[in-house]
Amino acid sequence: MNEFAIGGDLPVRRLGFGAMHLPTDAGPARENAIAVARRAVELGITLIDTAHLYGGGANEELLAEALHPYPDDLVVTTKVGVVRTGDDWKYDGRPESLRSQVDAGLKRLRVERIELLQLHRVDPETPLADQLGALRELRDAGKIGRIGLSEITVDELTRAREIVDIASVQNRYSLLDRSHEAVLEACEEARIAFLPWRPVLGSASNATAEIAGVASELGVTTAQVGLAWLLARSPVILPIPGTAKIPHLEENFAAAEVTLTDEHLERLGT
Template structure:
């Protein structure tokens, strides 16, 4: 198994080099991922600290706020540092807190893309991801404006979120896909087949909710391994993901600068094969 320390970057589409420990900005919003974050200055400091600490991959979405998260990122970080990759998503309506409604209508998707370009203050979105496939709309129709945006140079790369292997293969007939963002962590591995597919096809795999440390049955194992590495259980959860596959990009989120530094230190933890197998059982 590859040493984590030897493999802390991944090249998106074989071209764009990304540090595998990134930052997910979803928490920098109001309650229920709705409305603006309570302390904007602190939120901007967290984003600026992440970039100064070496993070060059930030994940956001049109739906976070909605819109407020992208505006905040631009306020905090624009003009963007060379090499900073900002990934956003579209395809969700937000009627209220904790309320997420897929909308694959092509007109809505086109509006999402144009809005993200404007809010992020960019001419080209580095990575645009379809937040969810809308079961009411054929994905070919949903992605028509995305194909147009790619051809117009408004989107560089395209990814998908919360999809199965069949979904990915269907979409790859329409346009190239470079990443998949699915729920995956130490305690939730239902997308194992999708992860394996992304490894085989050299696509980035971006697990959301990466900090979950698993079921209670794992608790004593994680605590003993964490103690051995002088680490927190969250750091062990991240280190396990880094070791699981070289194409995994992590986007742990936080509103705290100290917690941000703690998450980033997970890159320094090298689990032994024995540790990894104990946690994987």
């Protein structure tokens, strides 16, 4: 499987794992979630995505319980900027809040430095320069290695790069959801890692006849076709499919070995 160096100096395998769906409540489901996380590392996955928002930090704690001390080549990236308020959540990119969220993430993940820290959403009520300035200060202090963004536009990416180096972008994107094509192209031009979330949405549940046909010809699932298409679409794409089941995890990981021909790609609309 190909690798990509996030920020130019942090190599990871291009097919990662999104931990959002892992249950964190005590009991058999949590034990299974720990087993899934450990199996991901056994398979050779070196990029795992979590966030402050996922369970209010419980997802980060779960990964630490499962995987700490982390393998030297494993990157656990987390996100800040969205907080829970009771049963709801809100954007919160105030510098003091971001600093607090990062410190809490460091503690929960049991690390002194988060190699890739992404702003989960741009807070429209806080100047972008203030949000990224706070993250830049945390990077300069050694608490963050690299800074990423999530669910942004091309204009926001352009403005952000005028403030601080951006190492990654995490937008929704898949074979059947290409609304952020322009953002992907901007990332490709700048060699910024593009981490599509919900990377198999649509290709797994609402497969077109062409997707189903290609899957049948190759003897794989439509979800695997969707992931293989992403890996072929651009060298900066690092899909992070998520699951709470080991067989599904193994199926997703096997997509890295699926080879789509030029004819397949043409049929899929590349």
